[in-house]
Amino acid sequence: MSNSEKKKVTIYSVANEAGVSLATVSRVINDSGLVKQETKDKVEAAIVKLGYRPNAVAQGLALKKTTTIALVVPDSSFLYIGKIINGLLDVAKIYKYNITLHTTSSSINEMSEIIDNIVKSRADGVIIYNESLSNSESEVLNSFQVPMVYIGHKTTNLSSCNVYVDYSQALYELVNEYLDKGIDDIIIVEDRKNPDTISQIISGISRAYEEHGKKFDGYVEIPEQYHNSYEFLNEYFSRHKHDVVISMRDSQAVAVLNTCRENGIRVPEDTDVISVLDSRINDMVRPRISSFVIPSYDLGALAMRVMTKMLNGETVKERDYKLNYIYERKASTKN
Amino acid sequence: MSNSEKKKVTIYSVANEAGVSLATVSRVINDSGLVKQETKDKVEAAIVKLGYRPNAVAQGLALKKTTTIALVVPDSSFLYIGKIINGLLDVAKIYKYNITLHTTSSSINEMSEIIDNIVKSRADGVIIYNESLSNSESEVLNSFQVPMVYIGHKTTNLSSCNVYVDYSQALYELVNEYLDKGIDDIIIVEDRKNPDTISQIISGISRAYEEHGKKFDGYVEIPEQYHNSYEFLNEYFSRHKHDVVISMRDSQAVAVLNTCRENGIRVPEDTDVISVLDSRINDMVRPRISSFVIPSYDLGALAMRVMTKMLNGETVKERDYKLNYIYERKASTKN
C-alpha cells in the first residue's frame, strides 16, 4: 500500500513477468524488429502490467549518449529568447531530445564552469545563444568536443554550425532606401552589450553610406542600464533632432519614443523611430514601432533541427544558415 | 593529433596514471576524507594531467540519483516566467543541480507525455509552474513518485510543496481601500486562461465587498487573443466608464489604457487602471501602470531551495510558502 513498499521495476522484472530473457525485452522496447510477434505481445503486456519505464540513465551509460542537449543563454532577457526556446523545444520534442538550461551572467569564469558541468553531464550537443562572446569564452567553447550550434552569432569555429539573421544586409537595405530619398541624418543608439551585433549593423549601414559616397558617423553610445539610458536619451533629445533614430531593441526604441515626446519631438512627423529587434512589447506601444521581425521561433527550431542532423551523422552540407527577416512598417515611421 | 585518436579518460585511466585503485580515485573526487594527503595529491595531478571529468551518467546510475530536476512551464509567456527561471537557475547552480526544461501547450495528452519523459529521465524532482491545471492533469501529476514543488498554484497534493503569492489577500486589501473611500464601481477584465488565479482574485475582491455590505459583480470576460481582446475592449469602453479597471497582466492593462484613451476616457483622471501582474512592459508605457510587483525571482529561487531541502531529506516543516507582494502606485491611478 505505502509508497516505500513499491519496488522499482527494471528490465529484469519485465523479463521475469513475461518469461523471457532481458535481452528480448530490450529488443522489444527498442523496436529492433527481430522479435516474434507472439513474444512481443507477451512482453508488452508485462510492460503495461508492471508500469515499466526504461531507465534513461542506464541507457545513457550503455549507449554512450544521453539524448540530451544543453542550451546556454544569457540570463538577462527571456523577453527576447522566449520564442527561440519555444521553437527549440518543439523540435526537441519531435526528436525526443531533452533540453537542459544553463544561463550565463557576464562573470569571467562562469562560462568554463558551465562547460565543465555540461561535459560532466555528457550532453550530446550544445546550443549557444549569446550575442557577445569574449575571446576567452570563444576559446573555451572551441575546446568543446561535442557538436555545437550557435544561434544569432556567426563563429569561425569550423566544427560547429551557425543559425542567424543577417543584420548587416537588413540594415544595408533599410538605410539604402533612406539615402535614395536623400535622407541621411540617421543615428543608431545602442549600449555596448552586444558588440558583435552592433558592429554587423554598423557595417551594413556604413556600406550603404559608402555606396552613396558618404560616411556614416551616427553611432550614439548609451548607458547599459535602462533607467540610465532613459536619462541619457532625455538629455540627448533635448539638444538633438534627427531624421531617423534606429535602436537595437524595441525596449530602447520605446525609451527613444518617450524621450522624444517629452522633448517635443513628434514621432513620426519629426523623426522616424526604428527598432531592429522586435518583441511583444511592440504590440502595446502607441505608436507601434517599425521594426524588423526576427524569426525567433524559427531560429530556435532550425538550430535544434541542425543539431539533430549533426547527431545523426547526417552530413550537414551547410555550416551557416541565414534566416530571412521582414521589415514591418508601422506607425513610428513616415518614410 | 586528430580528435578521433583521443581516447576517453575514465576513472580507470586516472587510477592507472596515479598508480592507485579506482576506489581511491572515486574517494578523491567525492572528497570522502579518508585518503592520505600524499595519494590525494598524486590522484589530483593525474586528473589534471588527463583532463578527467567524472561521467555524471555513470554516477547517476550508481547512486540512483541524477542531480537533475525537471521544470515544467506553459509554452506561452516567457515574458512572465523569465525571472522565475532566473531565480530557479541561480539556486540550482549553487546546489549543483541541472535543470531540464519542458513546456506544455494545452493539448490534452501533453502532460502525461511530458511526465512519461521525465520519469524515464529519472529526474530527482519536478517543479511545475502552471496557473491552470485541469483535473486530469492534476491527477496525472499526483501519481508522480518524485518530490514536487508547485509555483504560483496551491495544490492539495499532500506530498508536494507550494510556493505562491496570495492574490486573494492582495486584491482584498486593494479593493478594501477603494471601498473605504466610497469608490465601488470597480471591474476586473480577464480572459479564461487562468481560472484558478482569477477565482482567487475574485474571492478577494468579493470578500472586501461583502464586508462593506455590498456584492461584487464586476467580472468582465474578454477574448483570449490579444487582438480580439483589443477590439472587445474598444467596443466595451465606447459604452462604459468605471472608476477602477483591474486586469490580470500588464499587457492587458495596456490594452485597457489604449482603448480608454481612444474612447476619450482619461487615465487616471476618469478611470484608475491597475494591473495585477507586472512585467518589463510596464517600464515602457506612459502612464506607468499601478500594479502589484510579484516577486518572480524569489518565487523561482525559493521553489528551488525548497526542492533541495526535500531532496536532502531535510524535514520541510512547511508545505506552503506564501510570498509577499508589493503594491506600487504609479501614474495610472489617482486614488
Next chain:
DNA sequence: AGCATTATTGAAAATGCTTACATTTTGCGC
C-alpha cells in the same frame, strides 16, 4: 525424415561509477 538455412532467443560482457567489505599499512605503547 533429414539437412541446411534462417528466424528467435539467451548468456554474458561492457558501459563508468560507488561502496560494503576485505586486506594491507601505519602508528603507537610497551
Next chain:
DNA sequence: GCGCAAAATGTAAGCATTTTCAATAATGCT
C-alpha cells in the same frame, strides 16, 4: 621488535541497460 587498533587502500559486487555472439527453434526443400 611485537601486538593491536586505526588508517589507508584494494577487491568486487552492484546500478539498468545494450549488444555481440552463441545456442536453439522453426522453416523449407528434397
